[in-house]
Amino acid sequence: MDTIEFLKELSNYNSVSGYEQNLSKYIHNVFQKYTDDITYDKLGSLIAIKNGEKNYQNIKIMLAAHIDEIGLMVTGIAENGSIKFTSVGGVDPRTLVAQEVIIHSEKEIYGVIGTLPPHLQDSDSKDNAFKMEDLYIDIGYDEVKAKELISIGDIITIKREFKVLESNTVTSKSLDDKAGVATLLECVKELKKLKHQADVYNVFTVQEEVGTRGAITSTYKIDPDIGIAIDVGFGKTPELEDADSIKMGKGPAITLGGNIHPQLRKKLIVIAEKYNIPYQTELDPGPTGTDGRSIQISRAGIPTLVISIPLRYMHTSVETINIDDIKNTAKLIARFISEIDSNNLEGYLCY
Structure with a gap:
C-alpha cells in the first residue's frame, strides 16, 4: 500500500484516546499481510509480530507507535x-x-x-x-x-480533509502519531528484503495522549530486549530556535537524553552513516513526552530508543509532515534491526 494512501486512511479514522477500536481493526487488516501473528494486550494495544530467523536467545525488539489522537x-x-x-x-x-x-x-x-x-x-x-x-x-x-x-x-x-502539499508534504489532523504507524508499515516492508534474527513486535499503542498507558501494558506483556518509540518531534518553523526543533525533509531525529540507551543510540548513528540515511539530533534531557518513557521503566528496565519524525503545528488540525522523513525513518529502523543478533546484542546493551 502506498504511504500517502495509508496515512490518509489512518488520519480519516476517529481514534480519540480510549476509543481506538475501529482504527485497530483497520491496522490489523493491513498488517496481517506483512506479519506472522497478531495479538492484543488487555488495554487494547495491537501487537503485530514479524518473526526473525530462529536463534537461541529469542531476541525481541519492540517498535511502538501510538494510534490515539487528541x-x-x-x-x-x-x-x-x-x-x-x-x-x-x-x-x-x-x-x-x-x-x-x-x-x-x-x-x-x-x-x-x-x-x-x-x-x-x-x-x-x-x-x-x-x-x-x-x-x-x-x-x-x-x-x-x-x-x-x-x-x-x-x-x-x-473535521479536516487530508491534503497533499508541495515537495512530498502532506497535512491533516492526527498525524501525531499516525505518521509513526505509517513508518512501521514501511519498516516491515523493508524487513521483507533483509535477514534479521530478532522477532519484531510492531506495537500500536492506545491512550498515549492521556498518559502513555498502552506502552506500559504492552511492554510488560512483551518484555523486549530493546524498545523503540517512534513518534513526532517539533518541525522547524520561523519562531522556533534550532535547538528546540528539527528540520522537515532532513530525516528522522535520534533523541539524546536520559530516556535513551547510549550504546544503542551510537549504533543507530553508525547505521545511518553506513547506509547514507539522513538523520538529526533531538535533545530531550527529561523522560520525553512519548511512549519511550514508559517502555524504559517497565519491568526491570528496557533499553530504549526514541526516534522522532519532524512535524509542524503539533496538536492542531493542520499537522504537516514530509513523506521522505517517514521512509527514511523506516529504513533506519529496519537496517538497525537487521544488524542486531545473538553475537552482538549483549555488547550493545552494556553501558
Whole structure:
C-alpha cells in the first residue's frame, strides 16, 4: 500500500484516546499481510509480530507507535441547543475557534465551534485568548432535538480533509502519531528484503495522549530486549530556535537524553552513516513526552530508543509532515534491526 494512501486512511479514522477500536481493526487488516501473528494486550494495544530467523536467545525488539489522537468530549447541552465540551488530551482552545467538527454519537452529527463575535466583546476581552468554557458547538438544533441525538460523553473530532502539499508534504489532523504507524508499515516492508534474527513486535499503542498507558501494558506483556518509540518531534518553523526543533525533509531525529540507551543510540548513528540515511539530533534531557518513557521503566528496565519524525503545528488540525522523513525513518529502523543478533546484542546493551 502506498504511504500517502495509508496515512490518509489512518488520519480519516476517529481514534480519540480510549476509543481506538475501529482504527485497530483497520491496522490489523493491513498488517496481517506483512506479519506472522497478531495479538492484543488487555488495554487494547495491537501487537503485530514479524518473526526473525530462529536463534537461541529469542531476541525481541519492540517498535511502538501510538494510534490515539487528541479530541473533545460532550459535557452538556445548553437551553438553546448548543453543545458544551471538554478536551481529551492536550488540546489548545486557541486552535478550536471556527473549526468544523464531527460528534460521534449513534450517527455522526456535524457542527461548528463558535464563540462570542468580536463586535460584542468588551475592550478588555478582545486581546485575550479564548478558554474552553467560552466555546460551544452549534449543530443547528434546539435543546430537545439535540438531546435526542447526542449524549453526554460522546466523542468529538475535528473535521479536516487530508491534503497533499508541495515537495512530498502532506497535512491533516492526527498525524501525531499516525505518521509513526505509517513508518512501521514501511519498516516491515523493508524487513521483507533483509535477514534479521530478532522477532519484531510492531506495537500500536492506545491512550498515549492521556498518559502513555498502552506502552506500559504492552511492554510488560512483551518484555523486549530493546524498545523503540517512534513518534513526532517539533518541525522547524520561523519562531522556533534550532535547538528546540528539527528540520522537515532532513530525516528522522535520534533523541539524546536520559530516556535513551547510549550504546544503542551510537549504533543507530553508525547505521545511518553506513547506509547514507539522513538523520538529526533531538535533545530531550527529561523522560520525553512519548511512549519511550514508559517502555524504559517497565519491568526491570528496557533499553530504549526514541526516534522522532519532524512535524509542524503539533496538536492542531493542520499537522504537516514530509513523506521522505517517514521512509527514511523506516529504513533506519529496519537496517538497525537487521544488524542486531545473538553475537552482538549483549555488547550493545552494556553501558
